Amino acid sequence: MRWRRSLYAAAWNNHPILPLSGEYVESHSFLNAALVFLLATVIAVPLTKRFRLGAVLGFLLAGMAIGPQVLGLVSDTEGVATISEFGVVLMLFVIGLELSPQRLWVMRRSVFGAGLLQVLSCGLAIGLACYYLFGLTANASAIVGGSLALSSTAFGLQILAERKEAGSAYGRQTFAILLFQDLAAIPLIAMVPLLASSASPHGLDPRAILQTVGAIVAVVVGGRYLLRPVFRFVARANAQEVSTATALLVVLGTAWLMEEVGVSSTLGAFLAGVLLADSEYRHELESHIEPFKGLLLGLFFISVGMSMDVALLLHKPLLVLGLTLAVLAVKALLLWPLGRIVGALNNADTLRMVVLLACGGEFAFVVLKQAAEQRLIGDSLQSLIVLAITLSMAVTPLLVAVIAKLIDVKAKKPEREYDTIETDAPRVIIAGFGRVGQIVGRVLRAQRIPFVALESSVEQMDTLRRFNNTSLFFGDPARPDLLRAAQADQAEVFVLATDDPEANLRIARLVRRQYPHLKIIARARNRQHVFRLMDLGVEEPVRETFHSSLKMTRKTLEALGLSSELAADRVERFRQHDVKLLKAQYLVYDDETRLVQTSKEALNDLLHLFDADEEPTAKQELEQPPAELLRDQS
Structure with a gap:
């Protein structure tokens, strides 16, 4: 990594300057460059996000503007790239941190089905075109095809979040494919040096392969037995x-x-992140790394924008636009049958998925940059492909907006400005002040426990404000700035009471990352919602209708002639049995076959349990449910 060697050189020479392109620059020049980066970012990124074009495109445009080919404010693109590569390293670590091997195995059908088919089909089609039509070598064609098969995770997930469609059928399918693409990028990046060595006159180096395997084994074994004790000590x-x-x-x-x-x-x-994915320190690590990753990853995209050959677009516009359209068309044609057949989506949802995934992705910048450095492809070819990828990313938000307008799908957004929160530090924050949140708030107010309630529904706000709810504020709890204004860092408990499962998951993910000290009490709509909340570290999600259903079951049994004692016994046995079943199904909930099998087995077990002993044992259930039942299933 050039950035590491540059930093070593600076420390060795004891010079208060930053190395760029192998030369030392005066400290005031470094400050000038830093100011240029910050100013360009502050101007470009908000503009692109305002028009829903995404932050990545803003960083790319900022880099193009300040680069040597436009304004020339910063001419040393190589020096900026050496420092920004650290952002890519941190991004891969965070991706690995979010991937539990156990969960990946459970999700293998959704992720490794359509995702694998998409990467293989698109990579093979583009690679063959590069080999037969453009005369690239087999190794270069493999790298170019693989890199162009990837889509932009940053764009895709951001657009889904903005339109509140991550929980839709096409949103889940898009996420599964993007997840596999993130996984596929790792071996693709690792393949570049190996393909470069095999392309050399000496051929494939067995020693290099053994070193690679040995290093991977060392990281896996060392991480398994050393990392957790180290983190416990720290x-x-x-x-x-x-x-x-x-x-x-x-x-x-x-x-x-x-x-x-x-x-x-x-x-x-990436391997370090995967090894810590199941660790109890996962969320704390993620919260520590996230600020560095975001800043340096932005710098990486700026460096890509600075290195873009804008003159090529001006001199050969037909070539650049033709390549861009060709990539979009090939990926769209191959994505359509995946959405219709594998994903079982309708035409409208398939079209929306195709538009999101047809563009190039940010990982292609990393792969192509390495390929150029290893002399697998030429610099001119790298510049052409990077320019085509950037243009494909730029048109994606526009295509999404056009398609949404054509099929009359409008993004949800608040109709008024969020409230300014001015209140004393709360002990509890309630996200969602509907039926569930109001009951929690009434009890807290009666106990004189200070709380802040956040509600994103304008109609609900207008209704509740008539009852002098001074602790209620209008806003989206999924916004980090709103949680800061609500003083979440000083609260003790965070109550997730919204009735939107996807909103609950987004909020839980944000709170777990930024405020790991908060105890999350989360409302869950159904078992699938419970499983996904448990993935985020919420220990005991509260199923919103479970306790009331148990009470109705008990009354039904009593109406059929069972004694109160026997009815209470049956309901309590069922509750305990269902809690165990819930934990067992959590491990296989993405595997439909195993899920059905465990449900059938659980029904047989329950029948045998009731038949084995006709005498009631839960005598304490006569008049009211036990405290554990109230706590677990309100």
Whole structure:
């Protein structure tokens, strides 16, 4: 990694400057460059996000504007790229951190079905076109085809979130394909040095392969037995800055090890993230890494924009536009049958999925940059493809808006400005003040426990404000700035009471990342919702209708002639049995076959349980449900 060697050189020479392109620049020049980066970002990113074009495109445009080919405010593109590569390393670590191997195995059908078919079909079609039509070598065609098969995860997930369609049928299918693409990017990045060595006159180097395998094994074994004890030791220090330093040390250490054996450093960072995905320190690590990742990843996209050959677009517009349209057309044609047949989507949903996934992705920038450095492809070809990918990303938000207008799907947005929150520090924050949230709020108010309630429905706000709810504010709890204004950092408990399962999941993910100290009490609509909340670390999601259903069942049994004692016994046995079943099904909930099988087995077990003993045992259930039942299933 050039950025690491540059930093070593700066430290060795004890010079208060930043190395760019192998030269030392005066400290005031560094400040000038930093100001240019920040100013361009502050102007370009809000503009693109305002027009729903995405932050990634804003960073790319900012880099193009300040680069040597437009305004020329910063001419040293290579120096900026050396520092920004650290952002890609952190991004891969966070992706690995969010992927539990156990959960991936459970989700294998949805992720490794359509996702695998998409990457293979698109990569093979584009690779064959590069080999037969454009005369590239087999290794270069494989890298170009694989990189262009990937789509923009940043664009896709951002657009789904903005339109509140992540929970829709096409949204779930899009997410599954994007998830597999993120996984596929890792071996693709790791393949670049191996393909480069096989393309050399000496052919494939067995020693390089053994070093790669050995380094991967060392990272896996060392991470399994060393990382958790290290984090436990650091956690005892109870120092935020030490935890942050440890997280960065893990990322840098694994990246360094992989680079020393000639493998991509990003592969090491990804492996470190995967090894810690099941760790109890996962959310804390993510909260420490996220600010660094966002800043440096933005710098990476700026460096890509700076290195873009704008003159090529002006001199050869037909070539660039033709390549862009060709990539979009090929991927769209191959994505359509995947959506209709594999994903079982209707025409409208398939069209929306195709529009989101037809563009190029940010991982292609990383892969192509490495391929150019390893001399697998030429610099001119890299510039042409990067320009085509950027244009495809730029038109994606516009195509999404046009398609949405054609099929009359409008993005949901608030009709008025969010409230300004001015209140004392709360002990509890309630997200959603409907039927469930109001009951929680009434009890808290009666106990004189300070709380802040956030409600995103304008109609609900107008109704509740008539009852002098001074602790209620209009706003979206999924917005980080609103949670900061509500003083979530000083609260103790976060109550998720919204009736939208997808909104609940987004809010839970945000709270877990930014406020890991908060105890989350989450409302769950059904079992699938419970499983997804448990994925985010919510220990005991509260199923909103479970307790009332048990009470109705008890009354039904009594109406059929069972004694109160026997009816209470049957209901309590069922409750305990269902809690165990819920935990068992959590491990297989994405596998439809296993889920059905466990349900059938559970029914037989319950029949045998009731037949084995006709005498009631839950005598304490006579007059009221036990405290555990009230707590678990309100």
